[in-house]
Amino acid sequence: MIKKSNLDFKELNLSLYFLAFFLVFIGLTALNSISQQYDEKFLSSPFIKQILLLIPSFIFSILVLGIPKSQIHKYVYHLYFIGIILVILPFLFEKHAGTHRWLQIGLPFMIQPSEFAKLFTILALARYLSDHNLQMKKFKSIIFPIIIAIIPTGVVMNQPDLGTSIVILAPVIPMLYWSGANSFYLFLIIAPFLSMLTVFHNVAFSIWALILAITIILSRTTLIYSILLFFSNIFLGLLSPVLWGLLSKYQQNRIITFFNPEKDPLGAAYHIIQSKTAIGSGGLFGKGWGEGTQTHLKFLPVQESDFILSVLSEELGFICILLLLLIVGVLIHSIIRNSFLSKDRFSSLVLIGIATIFLSHVFVNTAMTVGLIPVKGLPFPFVSAGGSFLFTSFLMLGLAINLSSNYSE
Amino acid sequence: MLKADNIVSLRQYYAVILIVWFCILVLIARYFQIQIISFDTYKKKANTNRIRKITTNAPRGLILDRNGEILVDNNPTYVLIAIPGELSQKGEKFGLISNIIGLDSNMVSKNYKKYYRGKFIPTRLAKDLTFEQVSKLEENKFDLKGIYYQQFPERYFPSKIRASHVLGYVKEVDKEIRKSLFSREEYELGDMVGWNGLEKKYEKYLKGSRGVYFYQFDAYGREMGKVTDLKPQPADPGQNIITTLDLNIQHDVENLMKNKKGVILVGISKSGEILAAVSSPDFRPDLFTGRMSENEWKNVLFHPEKPLINRFNQGLYPPGSIVKMITQSRLLQNQNFNPDEVYKCEGNYQFGDRLFGCWREKGHGDMNLSSAIINSCDIYFYKTINYYDLDMLSESFKMFGFGKITNVDILNESSGIVPSSRFMNQRYGNFGWSKGAILNICIGQGEILVTPIQVLNFTNLLATNGSAGTPHFVMVDNLPQNVEPKLNLEVWSQIKQDMENVIIHENGTGKIANPYLKNARVFGKTGTAENPHGKDHAWFIGWISFKRELYSVVVLMENAGSGGTKAAPIAQQVFKSIYKHTIKQEKL
Numbered sequence: 001m002i003k004k005s006n007l008d009f010k011e012l013n014l015s016l017y018f019l020a021f022f023l024v025f026i027g028l029t030a031l032n033s034i035s036q037q038y039d040e041k042f043l044s045s046p047f048i049k050q051i052l053l054l055i056p057s058f059i060f061s062i063l064v065l066g067i068p069k070s071q072i073h074k075y076v077y078h079l080y081f082i083g084i085i086l087v088i089l090p091f092l093f094e095k096h097a098g099t100h101r102w103l104q105i106g107l108p109f110m111i112q113p114s115e116f117a118k119l120f121t122i123l124a125l126a127r128y129l130s131d132h133n134l135q136m137k138k139f140k141s142i143i144f145p146i147i148i149a150i151i152p153t154g155v156v157m158n159q160p161d162l163g164t165s166i167v168i169l170a171p172v173i174p175m176l177y178w179s180g181a182n183s184f185y186l187f188l189i190i191a192p193f194l195s196m197l198t199v200f201h202n203v204a205f206s207i208w209a210l211i212l213a214i215t216i217i218l219s220r221t222t223l224i225y226s227i228l229l230f231f232s233n234i235f236l237g238l239l240s241p242v243l244w245g246l247l248s249k250y251q252q253n254r255i256i257t258f259f260n261p262e263k264d265p266l267g268a269a270y271h272i273i274q275s276k277t278a279i280g281s282g283g284l285f286g287k288g289w290g291e292g293t294q295t296h297l298k299f300l301p302v303q304e305s306d307f308i309l310s311v312l313s314e315e316l317g318f319i320c321i322l323l324l325l326l327i328v329g330v331l332i333h334s335i336i337r338n339s340f341l342s343k344d345r346f347s348s349l350v351l352i353g354i355a356t357i358f359l360s361h362v363f364v365n366t367a368m369t370v371g372l373i374p375v376k377g378l379p380f381p382f383v384s385a386g387g388s389f390l391f392t393s394f395l396m397l398g399l400a401i402n403l404s405s406n407y408s409e
Numbered sequence: 410m411l412k413a414d415n416i417v418s419l420r421q422y423y424a425v426i427l428i429v430w431f432c433i434l435v436l437i438a439r440y441f442q443i444q445i446i447s448f449d450t451y452k453k454k455a456n457t458n459r460i461r462k463i464t465t466n467a468p469r470g471l472i473l474d475r476n477g478e479i480l481v482d483n484n485p486t487y488v489l490i491a492i493p494g495e496l497s498q499k500g501e502k503f504g505l506i507s508n509i510i511g512l513d514s515n516m517v518s519k520n521y522k523k524y525y526r527g528k529f530i531p532t533r534l535a536k537d538l539t540f541e542q543v544s545k546l547e548e549n550k551f552d553l554k555g556i557y558y559q560q561f562p563e564r565y566f567p568s569k570i571r572a573s574h575v576l577g578y579v580k581e582v583d584k585e586i587r588k589s590l591f592s593r594e595e596y597e598l599g600d601m602v603g604w605n606g607l608e609k610k611y612e613k614y615l616k617g618s619r620g621v622y623f624y625q626f627d628a629y630g631r632e633m634g635k636v637t638d639l640k641p642q643p644a645d646p647g648q649n650i651i652t653t654l655d656l657n658i659q660h661d662v663e664n665l666m667k668n669k670k671g672v673i674l675v676g677i678s679k680s681g682e683i684l685a686a687v688s689s690p691d692f693r694p695d696l697f698t699g700r701m702s703e704n705e706w707k708n709v710l711f712h713p714e715k716p717l718i719n720r721f722n723q724g725l726y727p728p729g730s731i732v733k734m735i736t737q738s739r740l741l742q743n744q745n746f747n748p749d750e751v752y753k754c755e756g757n758y759q760f761g762d763r764l765f766g767c768w769r770e771k772g773h774g775d776m777n778l779s780s781a782i783i784n785s786c787d788i789y790f791y792k793t794i795n796y797y798d799l800d801m802l803s804e805s806f807k808m809f810g811f812g813k814i815t816n817v818d819i820l821n822e823s824s825g826i827v828p829s830s831r832f833m834n835q836r837y838g839n840f841g842w843s844k845g846a847i848l849n850i851c852i853g854q855g856e857i858l859v860t861p862i863q864v865l866n867f868t869n870l871l872a873t874n875g876s877a878g879t880p881h882f883v884m885v886d887n888l889p890q891n892v893e894p895k896l897n898l899e900v901w902s903q904i905k906q907d908m909e910n911v912i913i914h915e916n917g918t919g920k921i922a923n924p925y926l927k928n929a930r931v932f933g934k935t936g937t938a939e940n941p942h943g944k945d946h947a948w949f950i951g952w953i954s955f956k957r958e959l960y961s962v963v964v965l966m967e968n969a970g971s972g973g974t975k976a977a978p979i980a981q982q983v984f985k986s987i988y989k990h991t992i993k994q995e996k997l
Contacts, residue, residue: 130413280443280451318444329433340422345413366436
């Protein structure tokens with residue numbers, strides 16, 4: 001018997017909605033400025049599209065508030081399998097823009113199923129980690145959760161969509177940490193990747209080696225283990241340029257384009273330069289709304305989603321970006337705080353998962369606009385235009401608010 | 410259910426919070442670095458240095474004739490572009506431009522609207538500027554902020570031939586065309602795309618890929634040189650294509666068709682290579698380049714004889730007597746049929762309640778199969794229709810490639826009509842037609858319709874005993890499979906012997922076509938096709954054989970009269986031209 005939940009709106013942490021709508025408002029400001037270019041086609045501009053999308057997104061978000069926790073908990077595995085089927089579906093149809101990312105379902109817009117896979121994966125992980133009284137200090141306990149996340153990640157990576165697949169994988173580490181996995185083991189999982197990546201940059205590799213050494217010393221493992229771990233990582237790192245050199249030019253190019261999905265590498269470098277010039281010339285207060293004279297900015301093909309921060313920083317300045325990042329920081333902080341305060345482990349894990357997804361989107365998108373990282377194609381939550389992600393963002397927010405309240409059932 | 414308690418420790422909580430704010434802080438610091446610390450650098454960069462991505466058009470590949478003569482080349486011209494976002498006082502500037510280059514200022518603003526795609530995307534104002542015009546514009550640079558020019562390779566035709574239906578033309582990509590293109594991301598507005606003929610068929614080879622350069626401009630629009638930290642990518646010209654055309658023969662046949670209406674096709678019978686092709690009336694091949702005037706365009710578009718139509722590929726004609734050899738082969742395949750049996754031609758033939766006439770009203774007298782071909786007697790064929798039925802005849806037509814496209818490498822080919830009993834039932838109902846229909850079809854009249862390119866293929870097949878390559882205009886490695894009609898060797902040689910007699914026999918209908926050349930044998934057949942659109946079409950098909958090579962010729966003179974008197978004399982000139990130009994080349 002399902003008891004009617006004595007859901008009390010007073011208990012709900014609705015302040016999260018205020019933060020989200022603040023972000024939406026900032027995003028709309030930028031979208032409206034961009035949409036001036038659309039002149040007579042204003043109705044098909046990203047500004048109008050975003051407003052039209054906000055309505056169903058918010059309605060579904062509110063609907064999620066009303067679902068009792070126990071019901072969510074009960075059906076997460078079903079959702080997970082639906083999620084896997086959804087990300088496989090696009091492979092059965094024709095490619096759109098050269099990838100299998102989108103599903104055409106007879107609506108005037110296409111949906112990107114991988115956005116839903118993000119949410120469904122953390123739900124499945126949360127249930128697995130909370131239902132089984134696992135001996136999290138043991139290494140083998142963290143294998144199965146990784147498999148749960150690897151399946152959708154692998155499919156999405158083949159779509160191909162590197163950005164989204166990283167976001168699907170990202171929550172695994174904090175969720176394992178949250179359920180008490182040995183943090184040293186988690187570190188060992190990440191270490192080889194970092195070794196291979198940092199080796200291409202002298203300073204980064206030196207700092208990494210230092211961090212590696214300190215972490216191993218602090219872990220107080222035996223001397224032989226420590227030495228073995230340290231040097232195997234360093235060797236792996238040093239070996240990767242050799243392995244890279246062994247690849248043919250053609251294979252190297254394929255990997256480069258994989259990490260940098262922009263077809264034309266000249267184009268990508270050009271966008272970063274234009275983005276940085278736009279941001280830099282904005283200064284403290286910006287050039288004023290609608291006054292983004294930086295012609296280059298308008299060359300950016302995805303200014304309404306990937307490079308929306310460049311538009312904001314040129315027109316409204318550093319102040320706006322500061323405000324934006326602080327608000328998003330507070331939003332993520334609140335979700336993590338609720339996760340910490342949550343009484344049951346399932347809710348706590350879902351909340352930390354949602355926070356991780358938001359943070360990885362914020363970090364990847366923002367870092368890309370200023371040329372810190374090459375990977376692109378991830379929108380900024382609540383700010384960027386972009387259907388499926390805006391929708392899931394609100395869905396996740398509704399879920400976060402729902403699970404934050406410690407109502408009794 | 411939700412039994413498991415939350416076991417997150419305060420230490421874990423603080424660790425995660427710390428990481429979150431660390432990430433946020435890194436991002437804020439980076440923005441601070443760019444926006445506050447390096448503000449002056451970037452401001453200067455934004456105000457005085459604008460990086461612009463300039464794409465250059467790749468020259469299209471050249472089109473050559475079989476001996477390497479250039480038929481289609483590129484001519485560098487200049488186009489004038491504007492960056493809308495940098496443009497103020499548009500009207501004034503457009504006025505100044507039109508003064509300098511002598512183009513209507515309405516035209517300039519019309520182009521501006523046509524090519525406009527965004528505030529900061531180069532928009533074309535005018536094209537085909539000469540160097541003089543560009544240098545005059547350069548003098549007025551300071552009054553023309555936001556206006557630039559680019560080099561643009563345009564098609565031009567250096568040879569003496571037109572061959573407009575073969576070479577085809579390129580069209581400028583506009584918004585509509587861009588939408589219709591299959592690989593549209595490779596094209597920008599104002600680019601050229603092959604729109605017809607070989608230019609269209611071989612578009613992906615001819616096109617090449619555009620180049621990308623990055624230039625810096627200062628706030629006055631002065632070019633400050635190339636950007637060094639962005640690697641340029643030079644344009645990659647398109648591949649050249651070598652056609653099978655022979656410039657000299659093509660020139661001769663074009664002259665033969667001047668002010669006439671019809672088609673001449675010349676080809677090498679064995680390989681299917683086409684040496685010359687003209688569909689008359691045609692149009693200037695450079696009609697679509699340059700500043701075509703409204704009038705010139707209307708003249709071509711509304712010309713009563715429709716010069717834009719490719720007659721040899723799309724034109725559908727009744728073949729008339731030129732297909733009698735198919736009926737002949739059908740008769741010879743029947744064991745009971747005796748080719749030497751004589752039928753009397755009295756000038757007309759009663760079938761049911763209809764009277765069918767021979768083209769020679771007073772009749773041919775006694776005819777056997779060979780003399781019926783040589784004299785092109787119709788009555789003989791009327792009297793022998795009992796040796797086959799409609800479907801057997803239509804099978805024979807199809808065997809020679811009629812009723813379907815030949816797969817020649819020019820698109821939009823018509824497939825023609827070969828009537829079968831199924832076709833007749835569909836068109837006239839099951840009892841709406843009688844056996845009398847065969848009387849028309851067996852002499853190439855009635856429902857049957859063919860294209861001249863099918864007729865060329867048919868001629869090639871007759872000349873080569875059924876093993877000719879698919880007709881084609883470009884030297885390629887893999888030709889599409891051609892039809893392979895199978896007949897007994899005796900049948901093939903009988904057909905050939907009769908066709909030679911058409912030329913050399915004193916009664917031969919095609920004897921005017923005889924060029925009387927040394928060491929050359931000529932074979933042929935005339936046709937006079939009745940049609941509902943006026944005077945008869947005159948046909949001649951045949952081939953000339955010398956130096957172990959066979960050259961096929963198809964002549965069609967629309968509404969000209971009889972094949973023997975109108976098409977055959979033209980064919981004679983064509984045979985001479987082939988002989989002259991191929992012999993000459995061998996000496997070289």
